[in-house]
Amino acid sequence: MERELKKDFVFHRDFSKTYPIITHGEGIYLFDEDGKRYIDACSGAVAANLGHGVVEIAEAMAFQAKKAAFVHSMRFETDVLFQLAEKIAQLAPHSMNKVYFTSGGSEANESAIKLARQFHRDAGRPEKHIVIGRWQSYHGNTFGSLSAGGDIKRRQVYTPNLLNFSHVHSPNCKRCPYQREKEDCNTKQNWSCVRDFESVVLELGPDHISAFIAEPIVGSQLGAVSPPEAYFKEIRKICDKYNILLIADEVMTGFGRTGKDFGIQHFGITPDIMTFGKGVSAGYAPLAGMIVHDRIVEGLIQNGNGKFVHGYTYSGHPVSVAAGLSVLKIYEREAIVTKVQEAGEYLKQQLLELKKRCPIIFDVRGEGLLMGIELAVDGDKGTPFPAKIQASERINHIAMELGAVFYPGSGSLNGHLGDHLLITPPLTVSRVQIDEIMGVLERSLQIFIEELKEVPPYETTK
Ligand SMILES: Cc1ncc(COP(=O)(O)O)c(C=O)c1O
Numbered sequence: 001m002e003r004e005l006k007k008d009f010v011f012h013r014d015f016s017k018t019y020p021i022i023t024h025g026e027g028i029y030l031f032d033e034d035g036k037r038y039i040d041a042c043s044g045a046v047a048a049n050l051g052h053g054v055v056e057i058a059e060a061m062a063f064q065a066k067k068a069a070f071v072h073s074m075r076f077e078t079d080v081l082f083q084l085a086e087k088i089a090q091l092a093p094h095s096m097n098k099v100y101f102t103s104g105g106s107e108a109n110e111s112a113i114k115l116a117r118q119f120h121r122d123a124g125r126p127e128k129h130i131v132i133g134r135w136q137s138y139h140g141n142t143f144g145s146l147s148a149g150g151d152i153k154r155r156q157v158y159t160p161n162l163l164n165f166s167h168v169h170s171p172n173c174k175r176c177p178y179q180r181e182k183e184d185c186n187t188k189q190n191w192s193c194v195r196d197f198e199s200v201v202l203e204l205g206p207d208h209i210s211a212f213i214a215e216p217i218v219g220s221q222l223g224a225v226s227p228p229e230a231y232f233k234e235i236r237k238i239c240d241k242y243n244i245l246l247i248a249d250e251v252m253t254g255f256g257r258t259g260k261d262f263g264i265q266h267f268g269i270t271p272d273i274m275t276f277g278k279g280v281s282a283g284y285a286p287l288a289g290m291i292v293h294d295r296i297v298e299g300l301i302q303n304g305n306g307k308f309v310h311g312y313t314y315s316g317h318p319v320s321v322a323a324g325l326s327v328l329k330i331y332e333r334e335a336i337v338t339k340v341q342e343a344g345e346y347l348k349q350q351l352l353e354l355k356k357r358c359p360i361i362f363d364v365r366g367e368g369l370l371m372g373i374e375l376a377v378d379g380d381k382g383t384p385f386p387a388k389i390q391a392s393e394r395i396n397h398i399a400m401e402l403g404a405v406f407y408p409g410s411g412s413l414n415g416h417l418g419d420h421l422l423i424t425p426p427l428t429v430s431r432v433q434i435d436e437i438m439g440v441l442e443r444s445l446q447i448f449i450e451e452l453k454e455v456p457p458y459e460t461t462k
Pocket of ligand 1: 106109140141288
C-alpha cells in the first residue's frame with residue numbers, strides 16, 4: 001500500500017495508487033502541481049473531445065449558472081434544453097427525434113433498458129424484459145448497465161446482484177470467438193456471431209426479450225474493434241423479426257469521435273434507441289442521454305399515457321445542457337467530423353508504421369480518432385501477455401512518466417487475457433501533436449520491451 005490511509009479524506013478509486021494532482025489544462029495538455037506536462041492522448045476517458053481550458057464553454061456554463069442553475073424537470077424546462085435537443089436530433093439518423101437527458105452514460109443505458117421494457121409492457125407484451133448484450137462490451141457500472149455489459153472483471157464482484165440478462169460474443173474477426181475466417185464468413189454471408197444471436201433469441205424465447213444492446217465499435221473492452229460490415233444490418237433484421245429493440249450505445253463513439261456523427265452511421269442502419277455521453281459535453285459537465293425513435297415515443301404516448309416511469313434529479317441540468325450546446329456549436333463551426341477523418345487517417349498510418357518497427361504490436365484498428373493497438377508477446381502470432389504482467393497498464397505507466405497518458409485495457413482475447421491501448425486524443429489534435437504522441441508511445445513500448453528482458457521467458461508466455 002503506497003498511500004497513507006490517514007493522509008486525506010478522499011475515497012480514492014484505487015487506494016493502492018497515488019495520482020498526480022492536476023492544476024490546469026490547455027488544449028491537449030494537462031499540467032500537475034509540479035508543473036509536469038502530460039499529453040492527454042486519451043481525452044481523459046475518451047470524453048475531453050475539445051481538449052482543456054476552452055473558455056467559450058466555461059463562459060456558456062457560467063452564463064447559464066447565473067441565470068438559472070437548476071430547475072426540476074418534472075416542473076420546468078429551459079430554453080437551452082430545447083436548443084440542445086434539436087441540435088442532437090439533427091445529427092441523429094432520420095426518425096430519431098426525441099432526446100432524453102441524464103448525467104452519465106451508465107444512467108443513459110439504464111434509461112434505455114427501462115424504456116425498452118416499458119414500451120413492450122405498455123403495448124401488451126409484459127413478458128418482454130430480458131436484454132441481450134455482448135461479452136467484452138461495456139455499458140456502465142450501475143446494475144442494469146453492468147448486467148447488460150459483458151466486462152467479466154467488472155461483473156465478477158457483483159454477480160449475485162446482476163439481472164438475469166443474456167450475452168452473445170462480440171464480433172472480433174481478428175480473434176474470432178467462433179474460429180471462423182473473416183473472408184469465409186463474408187463470402188458465405190453466414191456470420192456465426194449473427195446466427196448465435198438468433199439462437200439465443202430462440203432459446204430464451206422471443207416473447208421474453210425486450211432489447212439487444214451493442215457498442216457500434218467496441219471501445220474500452222476490445223480496444224476499438226469494428227464488426228464485419230454486414231453485422232448490424234443482419235442484427236437489425238433479426239431484431240425486426242422478433243420485435244426486439246436495438247439499442248446502440250454511442251457513449252464513446254458519438255459526436256464525431258469515429259469520423260462520423262455517430263458510430264452506427266458506419267453501418268447504415270437506424271437503431272431504436274441511441275445512448276450518448278462523454279463527447280456531448282466534451283467532459284465540461286456531466287451530461288449524457290438517449291435519442292429515441294419516433295415509433296417508440298408514439299407507442300409511449302398511445303399506450304402509456306405519455307409518461308416514462310423514470311427520471312433523475314439532474315435530468316436536463318441547465319448548466320450541463322448549456323455546456324453541451326456550446327460544445328456542439330464548436331463541433332459544427334470547426335467542422336470537427338472532417339477534421340477527425342483527416343487526423344484519424346494520419347494517426348492510423350503512423351500506428352501501422354509503428355507496428356512494422358515494434359515486435360509486440362499484434363493489431364492496429366479503429367475508426368477516426370478512436371484507435372486501438374493490441375499487444376502480443378510475439379506480435380503477429382498473437383500470443384497474449386500473461387495477465388500478471390499487466391502489459392497495457394505497465395506501458396501506460398511508463399508513458400505517464402514520459403509525459404503522456406493513454407487508455408489501457410485488458411481482456412480483449414477472452415475477458416481475462418489480451419492487452420490493448422486506446423489512442424484517442426482530443427478531436428482538435430494537430431499532426432505535429434500526433435507525432436508527439438507517437439514519439440512517447442514508441443519510447444514507452446521500447447522501454448517495456450527492455451524491461452521484458454529481465455523477465456524469464458516462460459513468464460512472458462505462461
Ligand atoms: C460504451 C460506453 N457505455 C457506457 C459507459 C458508461 O458511461 P459513464 O461512465 O458516463 O457512466 C461508458 C464509459 O466508459 C462507455 O464507454
